[in-house]
Amino acid sequence: QPVVELANISRVYGEKYALNEVSFSVQRGEIVAVIGPSGAGKSTLMRICDMLEEQSSGDLTLFQTVVEKKTRKSLRERVGILFQKTVLFDRSVSDNVALGLQYRGYRHEEIQRLTIEYLKKLGMETYADRNARTLSGGEGQRIAFARVLLTGPELLLLDEPTANLDPLATRMIEEMIKTENAEHNTTIILNTHDQNQGMRLADRIIVLMNGKVMQIGTPDEVFYHP
Numbered sequence: 001q002p003v004v005e006l007a008n009i010s011r012v013y014g015e016k017y018a019l020n021e022v023s024f025s026v027q028r029g030e031i032v033a034v035i036g037p038s039g040a041g042k043s044t045l046m047r048i049c050d051m052l053e054e055q056s057s058g059d060l061t062l063f064q065t066v067v068e069k070k071t072r073k074s075l076r077e078r079v080g081i082l083f084q085k086t087v088l089f090d091r092s093v094s095d096n097v098a099l100g101l102q103y104r105g106y107r108h109e110e111i112q113r114l115t116i117e118y119l120k121k122l123g124m125e126t127y128a129d130r131n132a133r134t135l136s137g138g139e140g141q142r143i144a145f146a147r148v149l150l151t152g153p154e155l156l157l158l159d160e161p162t163a164n165l166d167p168l169a170t171r172m173i174e175e176m177i178k179t180e181n182a183e184h185n186t187t188i189i190l191n192t193h194d195q196n197q198g199m200r201l202a203d204r205i206i207v208l209m210n211g212k213v214m215q216i217g218t219p220d221e222v223f224y225h226p
């Protein structure tokens with residue numbers, strides 16, 4: 001059951017093809033890593049999938065619905081996004097975690113329950129009342145991720161989520177990714193420049209270069225070089 005389908009997606013900036021006839025599908029519950037050097041088009045691909053940006057040509061289908069003006073808003077509610085740069089607000093940790101639920105109109109008591117439950121799961125319940133500014137980079141990214149996960153996204157788009165983090169914090173985010181996928185069968189597209197991260201997490205790897213898909217397959221198929 002495909003959750004994401006790209007059919008001949010191109011994105012042109014002036015004369016430059018950031019994406020050039022990209023086609024692939026991602027099935028429900030799959031973790032797909034998109035790897036490739038800087039400038040390959042990974043971020044552009046993410047921005048199109050999260051509907052922040054429109055392709056120049058080609059069709060994008062999410063949850064078996066073609067993305068267009070009248071479907072975009074309801075599709076966006078089913079997608080969660082985490083960026084390389086941690087986005088936190090100058091408020092308490094629990095407020096930051098709760099924010100996504102507030103937007104979705106949950107009741108106050110329900111928000112508190114879910115927020116505390118999730119902080120416990122992360123082993124961060126003692127952080128609840130601290131200002132988010134006081135967190136380390138790794139802690140902050142885990143809180144930003146928690147905010148996204150609490151809203152129950154069916155599709156997660158992770159754009160280099162560990163690029164700024166040390167190895168230990170990277171492992172913690174990777175555990176959150178694996179757990180979310182295992183517990184909720186969440187479909188995940190992960191941009192990374194780290195091949196090893198792709199191997200650790202992904203069911204399939206897409207190698208992007210100069211806006212084109214060079215290879216697509218399981219980690220063994222993509223990385224096996226006799």
Ligand code: ADP
Nearest residue numbers: 013017018036037038039040041042043044045
């Ligand atoms: P990656 O994420 O793999 O580093 P990007 O998607 O950021 O790659 O960029 C792909 C190509 O498109 C690069 O050559 C980049 O310079 C170009 N590009 C990306 N965004 C823009 C933009 N807004 N305007 C012009 N060129 C862009």
Ligand code: ADP
Nearest residue numbers: 092094095098102108111112113115116128129
């Ligand atoms: P209200 O504005 O409804 O009176 P508060 O000012 O107490 O609520 O808190 C604002 C938001 O911050 C609440 O929606 C709640 O979800 C969140 N919040 C505050 N304290 C906590 C906490 N200890 N645990 C979880 N969430 C909290």
